[in-house]
Amino acid sequence: MDGGKMVEYRVERGVALLELNRPPVNSYTHELLRELDEALLQARFDEEVHVLIITGKGEKFFSAGADINMLATKPLAYKNNFALHGHEVLLRMENTPKLIIAAINGHAVGGGLEIAMAADIRIAKKEGGRLGLAEINLGVMPGMGGTQRLPRLVGKTKALELCATGRTLAFEEALEIGLIHDIYGREDFLDRVMDYARQFMPPNKGSLAVGKVKRAVQTGLEMSLPDGLALERELLAQTFASEDGIEGVKSYLEKRTAQFKGK
DSSP: OOTTOSEEEEEETTEEEEEEOOTTTTOBOHHHHHHHHHHHHHHHTOTTOOEEEEEESSSSEEEOOBOHHHHHTSOHHHHHHHHHHHHHHHHHHHHSSSEEEEEEOSEEETHHHHHHHTSSEEEEETTOOEEEOOGGGGTSOOOSSHHHHHHHHHOHHHHHHHHHHOOOEEHHHHHHTTSSSEEEOSTTHHHHHHHHHGGGSTTTSOHHHHHHHHHHHHHHTTSOHHHHHHHHHHHHHHHHHSHHHHHHHHHHHTTSOOOOOOO
């Protein structure tokens, strides 16, 4: 691993760990987003990777969002292109056919929360920080999908209130409104998230089928119900024809534990 990387990447027993590393607050730039995109692609096409985890390097910040000092010195055209780049990277996260978990180890505000919201599952560290879209306090608005993903997670009225006030939430309140899935203790936080991630990979589960579930939910949500059901049938046929689908049915009939391969 290159020590100069702003997105550190490694694979541990089938889980790809992507760590945002841009001290002191893991704010992002064009360069960091490009490295994140490259890491997502590397994990997507690595047959040994079944689940991805994105987290922040250090103890205090998952990510504080875009580098404000950088944006303050750039013209409007650059800022618009920067937002487009961010949209593309986060769509890559949602379109990657492998489960992505945000391990929120510290504050996740502005674009940092927007990155976390593009993940499939969000787990926060107890007493690790706060979450929120605070862009309104700078006289601007969320620009990496916050106004679109937050309503899909917590509902329109709650999302509008949070975006318009710029209020940040303790992790406990975020859990109550469904913005995050769980809170883990501070001790061995990342190890526990890694253990959680491994339930979605072979031999415990067929990660190919998990990826198909992700696609059905992500894509189907934007379709009419009949079109979504047609997509589900198509993906179901693919899982039945897969090695794991054959193994799952066979193991059930033979009354033994399935040994999935993610194929």
